[in-house]
Amino acid sequence: MKGRDTIFANIKKSLGVEHDDHVRRETVSARIEKHPRNVIPARGQKPAPDRTALFLQMAENAKASVVMLDSKDDVPAAVADYLRSKNLPQSIRRGDDERLSLIPWATQRALEVTTGASDGAQLASVSYSFGAVAESGTLVMLSGRDNPTTLNFLPDHHVVVVDERDIAGDYETVWDKIRERFGENKMPRVVNWISGPSRSGDIEQTHLLGAQGPRSLHVLVVRSS
Amino acid sequence: MTQTVNSPQFNRNARKALDDAFLQKALARSEKGFIERRKAAVEKLPEYDALRDNARDLKDHILGHLDLYLDVYEKNVIASGGHVHWAATAEEANEIILGICKRLNAKTVAKGKSMISEETGLNAYLEENGVRPIETDLGEYIIQLRGETPSHIIAPALHVTKEQIEADFRRAHTELPPGRNLDEPTSLLAEARAMLRESFLNVEVGITGANFLIAETGSSVIVTNEGNGDLTQTLAKAHIVISSIEKVVPTREDAATFLRLLARTASGMDLSVYTTFSTGARREGDPDGPFEYHVVLLDNGRSNMLGGKFQEMLRCIRCGACMNHCPVFHAVGGHAYGWVYPGPMGAVLTPSLVGVEKGGQLPNASTFCGRCEEVCPVRIPLPKLMRNWREREFERHLQPATVRYGLGLWAAFAKRPALYRAATSLVIKFLRLIGGKGRFRALPLAGGWTRHRDFPTPQGETFQSLWSKRSQSR
Incomplete structure (x- = not known):
């Protein structure tokens, strides 16, 4: 613990707070407990139909392809179509998630x-x-028993199903939903925000798709009636 | 063993950079893209400036309570099954990481992009101790093949041209057919992708940096466009995060605020393709993910910057906008700065971390045009901080005698306005007399200027006399 003691002693000395100060402590615990929201762009603050439209537009800006479906029953045909359009074999790997099993x-x-x-x-x-998240056309994926993280990164083509009602205007709304599901200061092992397919700008600053992760990202939004 | 400091040779490095045709070609290409992309992204977000104010105030609050937020962060990492290691120095950080690799019998490690690991010289240290690091970010992979360090904090291979990359790949990937076509950037990318895929699937340890650490949940955050950081940490048996202490933010909401600024300012994207929040190791029942999760927190001189003249520098979120907008960086590139961090942020941070004796040259590499401060997402007053360093360098008598005498001479005039006006108008008249309407190809005492370009003969009067005439006529 030598490194820790040195670092903390040095921080406190530089800040001039060597004595325990309950006001500082309370300020910090209050911020953590209340997790206040900061400035949030107006862009995503729209009613449902416009929010969906913004999400679709932003996801396409991020080079994802998007399709709206009327029902979950349409997912298999949409997936098959997509595989055909990419000249891929009719084969997919999925997690055991109940929503996918149904x-x-x-x-x-x-x-x-x-x-x-x-x-x-x-x-x-x-x-x-x-x-x-409509603001930036971002998907929010959680890891867990039935949702392998490797499916987000290893296959060349990633298809993601989204329920329209799960599209929020901003990141903050999704954080609250994660708090509801997992508890106040808890997180699943991994939360992946994904905005479009993998790319790199490292060769002469030209953006090329398909760097280390998926070459394409296809989003199926299931309409909420 | 830390990254060697070549900053005292800045002048020599800069001259070499100006003569390097490949580098000049690469720099000319990159300059416009970064600036235009950022501008377009910022124009599309009316709240951009409000976010910057918000972010600046938030960083000041965090730095004032850094000990407490780090304490909360540590508790929450441990509560979620992770380990926290504290490293006061670069050497300690390297030893901790090597220790974990040895315990897991790791012969190779995959690495996501991390400037902190550049700061500690981690790659060289691991190699000396029998562990092979493989950089997985495409830019880092390229410069690792070339045996170089990054020349830009978010675009490490900015200084390399496509043709050079092709030559490097042919030299390094000898198992591939020599006749293959690598003319297009896409074929270079495809080749790197295939080579790196093998590495990801066969390493024991994955090391990534962190853009932010969230105290509320004990999470580390990385952003990438390639997904390499995710493959690095997901497929390894152990994930090691190396981060500096000032990266901590209180809550997930606070992380969202910084993330809204980071990619826009860095690359003009609303958000990077992948933003990943990692909390602890593989949970019960998880089908994938690392079995161990370690965070190595590095101080390396940062705690000394708190409460002093350079604390504002610790607000930096490493977007690279200051170097993207810097005329000096555009001219000489990143390597001339001689250590890990180039551009205006490097000119302030380097002397803070390695000492003004070694880094004091860098704050002089600025025209004080102020563009860096204008574009900084957390409003760091970079010109002011560089000026602080110049003053300190002067106080400590670290500049060469000619610079000190020159400054003294100039100050003697500048402090006496009447004398200054008389002297400048005299010089101007004299130059006009001998130069006519032409240009000087050489001038005594101005060789630093005329070696590279002509000096125009002054036309008309001095700025001050024009200004005073103008004010009077109003």
């Missing part, structure tokens, strides 16, 4: 559906997002 995959007879994490051998994956 989708009638069997309606697409040619579509092979396997479950579990990715080991790098799968070309396409399908995930269900916990939420989305």
Whole structure:
């Protein structure tokens, strides 16, 4: 603990707060407990239909492709279409998430559906997002027993299903939803905000898609009636 | 063992950079893109300036309570199953990381981009001790093949041209057919992707940096466009985060505020493609993710900056906008600065971390045009801080005698306005007399200027006399 003691002693000395000060302590615990919101752009603060439209527009700006579906029952056909459009084999890997299990995959007879994490051998994956943010066209994915993180990064093509009602205007709304689900200061192991497919600007500052992660990101938004 | 400091040779480095045709080509290309992209993103967000004020105040609040937020952060990392290691110096950080690698018998480690690991010289240290680090960010991968350090904090291979990358890949990837076509940037990217895929799937330890640490939850945050940081940390058995202490923010809401500024200011994107919040190791039932989660927190001189003249520098969120907008950086690139951090932020931070004796040259590498402060997302008064360093350098008699005498001479005139006016108008008249309407190709005492460009003959009067005439005529 030598490093820790040295660092803390030095911080306190530089700040001139060597004596325990309850006002400072209370200021800090109050901020953590109340987690006040800061400036939030007006851009995302819209009623539902406009919010969805903004999400679709921002996701496309981020180079994702998007499709609106009337029902979850339409997901298998939309996935099959997408695979065909990319000249890919009819095969996907998905997590065990209940929302994905309830989708009638069997309606697409040619579509092979396997479950579990990715080991790098799968070309396409399908995930269900916990939420989305209209402000920047961002998907919010949580890790967990039924939602392998590797499915977000290893396959070349990533398809994500989003419920329209889960599209929030801003990040703060999704943080509150995560608090509701996991408890006040708790997080799942990983929260991934994903805005478009992988890219790199490292070769002469030209943005090229498909760097280390998925080359394409396809978003299926299921309409909330 | 930390990164070697070559900053005292700034003048020599800069001259070399100006003569480097490859570098000049690379710099000319990058300058416009960064500036235009940022401008477009900022114009689309009416709240941008309000966010900057918000972020500045928030950083000041955090720095004033840094001990307490770090304490909360540490408790929450431990509560979520992670480990926290404190490193007062770069050497301690390297030893801690090597210790974890040895315990896990790691022969190779994958690395996401981390400027803190550049600061500690981690790669060289690991290699000397039998552990091979593999950089996975494309830019870092390129410069690792070239045996170089990053020349920009978010675009490490900014100084390299496409043709150079092709040559590096042919030299390094000897297992691939020599006749393959690498003309297009896309084929270079595809080759790097394939090479790195193998590495990700076969390493024991993944090391990433952190853009932010969240006290409320004990989470570390990284942003990438490639997804390399995620593959690095998800596929390894252990994830090690290396971060400096000032990266802590109180809550997830506060992280969101900084994230709204970071990518826009850095690259003109609303958000980076991947923003990842990591909290602890693999949970029960998780099908993937690392089994161990470690955070190494580095001080390396930062705690000394608190409460003093340079505390404002610790607000920096490492977006790179100050260097993207700096005329000196555009001319000489990042390597000339001689240590880890280039551009205006580097000119302030380097002397703070390695000492004014070694870093004191850098604050002189500024025209004080003020663009860096104008674009800084947390409103760091960079010109003021560079001026503070210049004063300190002068007080400590660290400049060469010619500079000191020159400054003394100039001050003698500047403090006596009548004398200054008389002298300048005399010099101007004299120059006009001998130069006519032409240009000087050489001038005594102005060789530093005329070696690289002509000096125009002064036309008309001095600025001051024009100004006073103008004011009178109103």
